[in-house]
Amino acid sequence: MAYEQKTKPTNASVVEFVEAIEKPAKKEDAYRLLDMFYEETGYEPVMWGPSIIGYGSYHYKYATGHEGEAPLVGFSPRKTALTLYVAPEEDERELYFSRLGKHKASKACIYINKLSDVDESVLREMIRRSVEVTKARYPE
Template sequence: MAENKTQPTNASVEDFLNQVESPKKREDAFRIKQIMEEVTGEKAVMWGPSIVGFGQYHYKYESGREGDFLIVGFSPRKTSLSLYLLGCMETSFDELFAKLGKHKTGASCLYINKLSDVDEQVLRELIKKSYEYMKSKYPTK
């Protein structure tokens, strides 16, 4: 059985974020890190070379494949800030997304160009609800 490609590492989150080329995106990335730490109570950990994650859960599919993944996280990509809010994509938070501001969504991602495009309180609520949903769906032993 193949291991998940994205694994937690011992790499420095600060070093990674300090390498973000755009000063504005770097500032936004540090702010998102702070928000996610405050909302989840979890310490930031690098997952693979480019994702900052908070918390982790264990999954097991009917196929027998299982592994661990971050509960919430983000990555400051070149085109946008990608926020991994798996719980938000599995349940309906349409009302919150409607109030968020300028964003796009994908499979399990929320994409924003810059933090000033969205309502930070609504973003905090989405992170909180996603985190709580994943913690209840995948309780740790």
């Protein structure tokens, strides 16, 4: 059975999605992140699935044969945290994380409670670097 990718670009309105955020501070952070990601990538924001705001896209194909599309970078203003989808090189992660500020991280995501908890200039570097790294890893 073929795998159906669940998270893909939609025509849903990014602004309507952000406007539906109930907490004013989280909504304000989401608007700030919209600007920041656009300024650092040059890509317009697009809704990926019901809750991820993505910038740019790339095609991936794994050795297993699984392939699909994903945003180069993005974020999701989830109820528990702002989830940032940025992925600098593995050997650079700790250097960035040590300078970023208060956050939690998994392999593919960074979680922050509010934008003021992190150093915006470091986050901007991470966004730019993530785009570079992903484009180099998955050339078109």
